[in-house]
Amino acid sequence: MNDGQLKNLLFIYENILNEINVGVQVINTQGNTIIYNRKKAQLESMELDDVLHKNLLDIFSFKNRKDSRLLQALENGVSMKNAKQTYFTNKGKEITTINHTYPIVKDGEVIAAVELASDITKFERLKENVLKTGNTRYTFESIIGESKAVKEVIDTSKRAARTSSSVLIIGETGTGKELFSQSIHHGSERSNKPFISQNCAALPDSLLESLLFGTKKGAFTGAIDHPGLLEQAEGGTILLDEINSLNPALQAKLLRAIQEKTIRRVGDTKDKQVDVRIIATINEDPIDAIANHRLRKDLYYRLSVVSIIIPPLRDRKEDIPLLANKFIEKYNYLFHLDVRKISDKVYHLFLDYDWPGNIRELEHAIEGAMNLITDETEIGFHHLPYHFLNKSKQVYSVSSTSQNKNLDEEDLSVKLKDQMENAEAAYIKKVLEKNKNNITHTASVLGISRQSLQYRIRKFNIKESY
Structure with a gap:
């Protein structure tokens, strides 16, 4: 050779x-x-x-x-x-x-x-996670959608999974914020440690403080030594849902815990080291929440090291067929049915509807329809729940009257909000162009912080256009 x-x-x-x-x-x-x-x-x-x-x-x-x-x-x-x-x-x-x-x-x-x-590293992590927590079930593979909007969010979330930085997930109710939170946890090095979720709006502040930070025996009548959720999530991730529901005092205590990586139980005099990743969610514009004193500015900056904005369903309607098929498959299994599709009439109704309840509302509409099905293999208009049809008619009524000159106050307020957002987006684009896309200079001209400007660039999806 x-x-x-x-x-x-x-x-x-x-x-x-x-x-x-x-x-x-x-x-x-x-x-x-x-x-x-x-x-x-x-x-x-x-x-x-x-x-x-x-x-x-x-x-x-x-x-x-x-x-x-x-x-x-x-x-x-x-x-x-x-x-x-x-x-x-x-x-x-x-x-x-x-x-x-x-x-x-x-x-x-x-x-x-x-x-x-x-x-088999990922298999081992998943197995240990199931054994240790048993309360998470979503991974990035669970996220349904092929639209550009959702793919960009998935890519950002996967990058966030590589680190332990705090994450703020912004999205309307029903968009799937917890799904993304669990996916980030599962994709991270912390996946074999606990994932704990707590809705901050579900409990009064007096209970929530002891639940999050734990209690020291004797702190109040009946108090015992008990670790809080932040301690129980040691080495793992804690999801704080609706973070804007926390009162300012609790927000300040949480901020200190994040900054110092320590917590102090209620009634205790000693601090305890904790290693936990914080993922927080908010269902409104965080800038509005700060302006209305529902979110501390310093906590926002600390949480939003990574900001993820989940698009509402109305901005990713091309994903509706995929989502609908997934929910049909789910309830076929649960209800022992053989539904194979939605009718063309229902399909067009779904595409025309604005889905204020987002993906959760779509799932509930399909679940409700399949409760009314017997032997049919197709979801028809007559199967849809009455409350959904009634809501759809109201939307169509608003849509049709908005084209007329005689608008009532409710129609005008909705239209005005849209017009204001369009004007805001256009003005930001114009100032960015004038300042040669320099974020610092543009923020200074607009009289807002860099963080606020970057949030609005993502919110109005103008990042690629400037």
Whole structure:
């Protein structure tokens, strides 16, 4: 075989190694890595140059030397099949794999060791999470939608999952804020730790403080030593839904807990360290909430390290068929039905309707319709719940009269709000263009903060247009 043929053969081998869906690593007699394919690099989040030609123990750490299957194969000639192995990279990432490891023997001597690895890290996290919490069920794969609007939100959320920074999720009621919250938790390094959700509007402030921060025995009549939700979520994530429902004093205490990473139980005099990620949701414009004293400005800045704005269903109507089919499938299973689609008339009604209740309202409409179905395989207009049809008629009535000159006050207020938002968006675009898209200068001209301007750019979806 000449040099050209040998180079071609090596090129073919390298391509095959990088295309197979199994991680491959080979070390020589000195323990240095001489082969390291693309899949192995992906599952370990390493670069080729980080590992190749470097000693195994300089890059990876094991509880004991014998826990390294590669070193066992190299030093003792031991072969192991389907053996689970957990170890750490020098970047601190925990890896769990199922390996087939064996020595390469030539003329009676071990000259190298090979490891074929399948990644089960995500499976292990999911399994542990189910065992430890049992109260989360959503991942990014659970999010239904192919519209550009929702894809951008998913991409932003996936990037947020890579860190432990606080997240503020902004969206109307029924848009799926908790779904995104759970997905971020599941996609993060904290996924094998607890996920705890608390609606801040569900309890009075007196109960909510002790629930969040815990109590010290003797703090009040009947009080016992009890950890709060922030302690119970140690190492994991806590979702604070409707954060604008907290009173200012509790918001200040929460801000201190986030900044100092400590909490103090009600009635206690000592602080306790906590490691928990905060995800908060709000169902209104946070700038309006700040202006109306429902949200502290300093807490907003602390929470909105990452801001995620979930679009309402009326802005992603192309996702309605996908969502409707998903809900039909769900209630077919629950109600033992065989519904296959919605009628054309219902489909057009769904597309024309503004869905003030968003995805939750769509699901309830389909659930209500399927409660009225017997043997039919199609949801018709007559199956839709009366309250939904009545609400739809009111919307159509408003829509038709808004085209006339004689508008009543309610119609005018709705129309005025839309006009004001359009004018605001157009003015922001114009000032951005004048200031050559400089956020700081534009915010100064507008008389608002950078944070407020960036929020409005996302809200009005003008980020790509300037």
